[in-house]
Amino acid sequence: MTTALLTDRYELTMIEAALHSGRADRRSVFEVFARRLPDGRRFGVLAGTGRLLEAIADFRFAEAELEWLERERVVGRRTLDWLAAYRFRGDITGYREGEVYLPNSPLLTVEGGFAEAVVLETLVLSVLNYDTAVASAAARMVAAAEGRPLAEMGSRRTSEASAVAAARAAYIAGFDATSNLEAGRTWGIPTMGTAAHSFTLLHDTEEQAFRAQVETLGTGTTLLIDTYDIRQAVETAVRVAGTGLGAVRIDSGDLPSLVREVRAQLDSLGATGTRITVTSDLNEHTIAALRGAPVDSYGVGTSVVTGSGAPAAGMVYKLVAHSDDDGSWVPVAKKSAEKASHGGAKRAVRELRGGVAVAERIVVDADRDGVPEALEIDGRELTVPLMRDGQAVPEFLGVTGTRNARAHRAAAIAELPIGALRLSHGEAEIPTVFG
Amino acid sequence: MTTALLTDRYELTMIEAALHSGRADRRSVFEVFARRLPDGRRFGVLAGTGRLLEAIADFRFAEAELEWLERERVVGRRTLDWLAAYRFRGDITGYREGEVYLPNSPLLTVEGGFAEAVVLETLVLSVLNYDTAVASAAARMVAAAEGRPLAEMGSRRTSEASAVAAARAAYIAGFDATSNLEAGRTWGIPTMGTAAHSFTLLHDTEEQAFRAQVETLGTGTTLLIDTYDIRQAVETAVRVAGTGLGAVRIDSGDLPSLVREVRAQLDSLGATGTRITVTSDLNEHTIAALRGAPVDSYGVGTSVVTGSGAPAAGMVYKLVAHSDDDGSWVPVAKKSAEKASHGGAKRAVRELRGGVAVAERIVVDADRDGVPEALEIDGRELTVPLMRDGQAVPEFLGVTGTRNARAHRAAAIAELPIGALRLSHGEAEIPTVFG
Missing domain, CATH: 3.20.140.10 (nicotinate phosphoribosyltransferase)
Known part of the structure; x- marks a missing residue:
């Protein structure tokens, strides 16, 4: 072409x-x-x-x-x-x-x-x-994250071809992975992602959804825990996947307090190695605001692919x-x-x-x-x-x-x-x- | 593909x-x-x-x-x-x-x-x-322009494939033309554009540049008049193209006052039908601010292809x-x-x-x-x-x-x-x- x-x-x-x-x-x-x-x-x-x-x-x-x-x-x-x-x-x-x-x-x-x-x-x-x-916006987010990994997941917030370019630019600026498959194929960027809320809603119960995901993608997978009640979801997640569960993802709510609560609950259930990833309309400032919280990684969408202003x-x-x-x-x-x-x-x-x-x-x-x-x-x-x-x-x-x-x-x-x-x-x- | x-x-x-x-x-x-x-x-x-x-x-x-x-x-x-x-x-x-x-x-x-x-x-x-x-940003610009024609010319301010989509979306929202050739080919949108400052700078004098453009593109063309001194450029433009000159374009400066001065000068030279188009970092607010000025058409770049905020x-x-x-x-x-x-x-x-x-x-x-x-x-x-x-x-x-x-x-x-x-x-x- x-x-x-x-x-x-x-x-x-x-x-x-x-x-x-x-x-x-x-x-x-x-x-x-x-x-x-x-x-x-x-x-x-x-x-x-x-x-x-x-x-x-x-x-x-x-x-x-x-x-x-x-x-x-x-x-x-x-x-x-x-x-x-x-x-x-x-x-x-x-x-x-x-x-x-x-x-x-x-x-x-x-x-x-x-x-x-x-x-x-x-x-x-x-x-x-x-x-x-x-890249210029992404570099600030990388600085804000102080070494914690960042994934670019903003493909849906920019046009479909821009999305591939955005994944590449964010990676150059220090992001670690992207959700975009074409960026993986064309530019060799590691790709990531497991499931959306629709996957939980499709099943008759959250437990069915978690079980299907863990049986398919392994206990190292990331379970999305904010479709219904987060506390209940964490309990279900650890029951289904065991304490070896890879990670949980939170996509809404007051993140600094939620993350602390989820960390405490995971630890109390013995899932001390389960990581917490957050993905709710983050930008460099909200990432920085989570510096004191036990977040393990960030997923960033709109703000990175639109240059954060x-x-x-x-x-x-x-x-x-x-x-x-x-x-x-x-x-x-x-x-x-x-x-x-x-x-x-x-x-x-x-x-x-x-x-x-x-x-x-x-x-x-x-x-x-x-x-x-x-x-x-x-x-x-x-x-x-x-x-x-x-x-x-x-x-x-x-x-x-x-x-x-x-x-x-x-x-x-x-x-x-x-x-x-x-x-x-x-x-x-x-x-x-x-x- | x-x-x-x-x-x-x-x-x-x-x-x-x-x-x-x-x-x-x-x-x-x-x-x-x-x-x-x-x-x-x-x-x-x-x-x-x-x-x-x-x-x-x-x-x-x-x-x-x-x-x-x-x-x-x-x-x-x-x-x-x-x-x-x-x-x-x-x-x-x-x-x-x-x-x-x-x-x-x-x-x-x-x-x-x-x-x-x-x-x-x-x-x-x-x-x-x-x-x-x-399209949502463009529709506001169309309203601000109150019937005067708008051209989308923001290809260089968004990724190369987005540019084609942006031209299409702006056209749907009421813009009249685009600078983007692929948008013309793929979506049938009228395309426009004549010359940049580099064309004037390439020639030994502004007059040489204007003459080359008028001889090639006809007297109906649009001459860019703000590379050096605008008043001098208007004089040269009418001398070279005659009073049938299609349009002049202003790409910098304090537009409301400049446009009035240029209109008065064109009229005084007999070029009463020569249109004035402006293209300097416009958005819906600066377009509206020109409602009282004798502008004939607008070219909009960055703000429209980036959704104006x-x-x-x-x-x-x-x-x-x-x-x-x-x-x-x-x-x-x-x-x-x-x-x-x-x-x-x-x-x-x-x-x-x-x-x-x-x-x-x-x-x-x-x-x-x-x-x-x-x-x-x-x-x-x-x-x-x-x-x-x-x-x-x-x-x-x-x-x-x-x-x-x-x-x-x-x-x-x-x-x-x-x-x-x-x-x-x-x-x-x-x-x-x-x-």
């Missing part, structure tokens, strides 16, 4: 006009960045890069797409021929997937002919804005430089109003002091000469090659890329000052410095 | 356990409803139904899916065989797509064997929760009745805590007085005898057949279904009391009454 029509119409009309003006092949550099973090956040976590590199490889205009574009008169013959021959052959550099980012971090740089690079704008932003919104990361895709007729690089930037930006191709270094991040240093490579200046700072290079002449760097792709991103996220978060993990509203935790 | 793995793992483990307990084939009724509207909203607009009916037809477990489920030991052989033979053969009734809804409206009723119906839960909710969130509609999929061993219907409902629900299969009527909606009347059809009671009220039947024995009703599918939904939405909104269209925070505009 091609990704080529997951594109705003104006990308194609711009190509048409640029072919006419003779500017379509001007070597161009587009940059992806976010002017600010979501309101009150102290850092973001980049996700989607691996998925994007694969989607760019599938960005081809086949017969069916060209016929539709012609029939609808979106563009003319010359542009249709150009699109028929299209595949991205340029270079992409950027932050590693899983990387921490800050306002104006140059997250992705796409270099190619103008038309070749501009046509990817919609796809690039769709993937990165959504996945990064999820920030459902899009606010990244933009801006032309920052192009070559002129002499082949020299010209930095460009929109001037007007509140959306002014910084011209020129950039690279970035996270400045560290004693292993702790102190600044996001962004250097404009005005000459585009590919020779990084030696920076006289203690820091970690953030800009790495992701795609070269249209070929993606394999370590960022597929199941391996997803795992690598998860590991990279852990390392990048570990560099942050401890205050960055606070959940309260605040400013970006470290400053972005140009030059 | 199958939709079968866009599913929470617990749907399949429930089937496994229900096959074991002999309850998998119990005739069951699942209901989709939302306990409440998004905070402060007065009504919602249902969307996604047509798309869902098509996705249910594609819900099949092929060899690749079965092999993965087996390898991962998600379920055992008996369940794998059951899944291999699966296709939905049951009945679905519900609200028409585009229908106005209220808290507890029975939006969709899925009837079939327990396993047959429960397995659709994740897919049903993913589609309806996202599409309805978008309510990115998921909060619908649930609950077992409300099943047959017992004698074949009698048993209404069921979860009892615990704040998530209690109403048992029994339902139908709904919108009670009207003088053509104006006054109540959402919900009747429990406890016997499931298929004979609707004659209701002694003036009203419109809301519950209609959508799928019979696994076959969807054609009028709800494809391009035709999308257009029908848009027309139905217009009629349903027209029945609402005028106060329902207020943008201020409020309660559901008409009460939901059981019985």
